[in-house]
Amino acid sequence: MADDQQNEPENNAAPDKKPPGPADKNWPRRLKRGFTFSFTTFLVLCVLGGVFLLYLRSQALPVTKVLQTSQIFDVNGALIDTLDSGQNRKIVPISDISVYVVKATLAIEDQNFYSHPGFDVKSIARAAIVNLKSMSKVQGAGTITQQLARNLYLNHDRTWTRKIKETVYAVQMEMQLTKDQILESYLNQIYYGHSTYGIEAASQLFFGKHAKDLSLAQSAMLVGVPKGPKFYSPYYNMENAMDRKNVVLQTMAKEGFITQQEADAAKQEKLTVQPLVEKKPSQAPYFRDYIKTLAVQKLGITEDQFEQGGLNIYTTLDLKAQKIAEEQMAKQLPKESEIQGALISLDPRTGYVKAMVGGKDYGANQFNRVFATTRQPGSSFKPFVYLTALQNGFTPLSTVRSEPTVFKYDEGRQSYTPRNYNDQYENADIDMRRAIAKSDNIFAVDTILKVGPQKVIDNARKFGITGDLKPLPSLALGTYPVSPYEMVAAFSALANQGVRVEPTAIIKIEDMAGSVLYQAAPKSERVADAAPAYVLTHMMESVFEEGGTGSRVAATIKRPVAGKTGTTDTDAWMVGYTPELATAVWVGYDKGRAINTAESHLASPIFAGYTEAVLEAIPPKLFPVPEGVTTVYIDPKSGKLANEDCTTGARNEAFLSGTEPKEYCTNRAAKGKGFGSGARSWWEDMKRWWNE
Structure with a gap:
């Protein structure tokens, strides 16, 4: 009995201490099963990730409206006006942007830009720790690609939802665009204050030069402005702008984008910023x-x-x-x-x-x-009356008596009584040249009635006159x-x-x-x-x-x-x-x-x-002088060719060839070339010589 009691603890071992047995041999199987599950899960996640990435790759990026200033130029290439509608922006290719701007942007905004897939894991982790410690909303960790995605497709709400969308769009952009394309778009999008967007417009505003011509110091100042345009714009606070410029330069040197010597030299460079002026009124x-x-x-x-x-x-x-x-x-x-x-x-x-x-x-x-x-053109319409007359047998020597006249038209059923300006009349026969020079209304109405108002309208239409013209005598005086x-x-x-x-x-x-x-x-x-x-x-x-x-x-x-x-x-x-x-x-x-x-x-x-x-x-x-024109010297009194007997008032006149006068003012012909008919007169010779 004593022996039995002494041995009882051995026969009744504690429940949590299982003696070795066949069950202990299953641990490799369990380990293998766990590894298989983990590996399968990993593969599934990889497949799902790959499918998701393929999906993003296949999807077009959201349509975005990039506002850019349109410009109007004159025939010589001079700028007439910019049409900014509140936004001054001029997009340029990255090749037209100073390399210093690119380096400064990468140094201060995203040093790993050319190596990350659109987001920076280290930066995200670092920002997450800060956010958890301060229990604040999402802060920082934005790559250039993420910033561009936010500017193009999203708002600036500081929420996790916006941050996730921003990252997804950033990855999608990285799969569909090259790094240079993303950087180019970014540099053309960022805001510099003063209604100015993009590096080219900012360069023009601050320094009056193209972005490709910016110096290192100028580039550093401009790259520093977007962090806070109201705080770092030299127009608001030059001291802050200079301090920020120096921070950018020092960061560039620290990260190896420039040498310390270059940074120190740029810090000492004197920068002259253009005066900020309101937009000038548009030319023309x-x-x-x-x-x-x-x-x-x-x-x-x-x-x-x-x-x-x-x-x-x-x-x-x-x-x-x-x-x-x-x-x-x-x-x-x-x-x-x-x-x-x-x-x-x-x-x-x-x-x-x-x-x-x-x-x-x-x-x-x-x-x-x-x-x-x-607006009624008045007598400025008369040339179309006289052109029609010339095309229908009239000549510069066709005459009409300039005096108060009542004209009958519509087969005599109606009458029209034009008046000359201030009731001034020649009270004599005048020719077409005189009528044009003096703007004689009697001559014009007489002419339109003889050639037909509809012919004048048809002619005016050919020349581009589109108004409502009526075939009436008053048409000659430009009443329409x-x-x-x-x-x-x-x-x-x-x-x-x-x-x-x-x-x-x-x-x-x-x-x-x-x-x-x-x-x-x-x-x-x-x-x-x-x-x-x-x-x-x-x-x-x-x-x-x-x-x-x-x-x-x-x-x-x-x-x-x-x-x-x-x-x-x-x-x-x-x-x-x-x-x-x-x-x-x-x-x-x-x-x-x-x-x-x-x-x-x-x-x-x-x-x-x-x-x-x-x-x-x-x-x-x-x-x-075109072909088909003959210019001769005429005697306006007789309407004939002038010679030495009728020099008073004689003038040069052009005619459609064949309609010029053939007779002289007296029975003798002109001597030499001073007065005469023929193919050309001295006036025509002079004009041809001048044009040659």
Whole structure:
């Protein structure tokens, strides 16, 4: 019994101490099973991760709208205006960004940029520890790729959800874009304050130079600004900006992007920041608005794309001519008066719009009167009557008696009684040249009734006059409204020997990548034979000679010029041209208020001052004489060829070949070449010599 009790503890071992047995041999199996499970889980996670990455790779990045400043340039490449809409931005390729900017950005923002997959694990872990310790929201750890993803696709809420999305987008960007593409986009997106985005716009704002030309010190200062534009902008606090610049330089040296010697030298460099000025008023504002209208309504470019699509819009405007036009308008139109004016000028050879002034003060009123279709052209419409007459058998020597006349039309059922300006009549027979120079209304109405009003309308349509024209006698006196734009385009065809070139304001439009979205291809069309166009031009030169309605400005213009004045109760016009320039000027009141005598003469000095100033550096040029024209010396009293017996008042005159006079003013022919007919006169010889 004693022995049994003594041995009992051995037979009744503690429950937690199992004696070795067969079960202990299962641990390798359990270990293998655990390893298999772990490995399988790892493989599944890898597969799922791979599938997720493939999914991200296959998915397009969200559509983002990159706002970039569009720019408008004149015909010489000078900047007319930038269309920033509150955001000044100019995107450039990374090759056009200083290497110092790239190095400074990498040093201060993301030193591992070229090695990480879009996110930096070490930085995330470091930031997470800080966040857990402070129990704050997500902070820091943003790579350049993550910052770009946030700027492009997300808001700046400091939440875990936003941070996760940001990281996913960053990985997706890394799979679909190269590192250089990501860095380029980042440098074009970051904000520098003062409504300025991207390194190129910032470089222009702060230092007045392109981003590719920035020095090391300038680059360091600019790279330091985005951390806090209100705190580190030199415009707000130069001391802070300089301190931040030095931090950037020292970091660059520490991380091996530059040497310490380079950093020390850049710290000592004196930086001059450009004065911060408000945006200047747009140059040629009426023209700028017209360009926008063309792009949106005719070329199919949206308003947002036009203003914020980074477009480069190359136009035909000549800023020198534009400035002269604005100066002449301001000089002639009294500031204290409500009287308004408009000027548009074209190169008749190309159709290029050289200048456009739509009113006296754009700031006060943005209505562009160049396109106003409510203005009667008055006598400036008469050239289309006389061109039609020349095409239908009339000559410069065709005569009409200038006196008060009652005209019957519509088979005698109706009458029309025109009046000359101030009731002044020659009370004698006058020829077409005299009628044009004096703007005789009797001659014009008589002519339109003889050739037929509908023929005049048909001719005007060819020249681009689109208004509502009625086949009535009053048509000859310009009683139906047209716009200055239509008038200058029509007169340009006369200047271009009967060839109408479609008016052009935009030469081409390029997108931010330099691809051409639009290229102008102006249409040209012959709307009249060169010979009658020249004969009419030759007669219209007399408007600026003694006795002509434009003679008061003859001293201003020192070159051959043709044109026609026009005056109604409410409108004053001067439309004219040289071989290189056609211009229409209108003066009047917006509400149709009557103009006085002094105001009726304001259009001509604007035209003359503008034309001569624009062409000041260009030698005077005669209008070229085309084939089919014969120029002879005539005696206006008899309407015959002049000789030594009738030199008083004799003048040179151009005719369609075959319509010139054949008889002399007396029974003897002219001696030598001073007066005569034949194929060419001395005047024609001189013109041909001049043009050669």
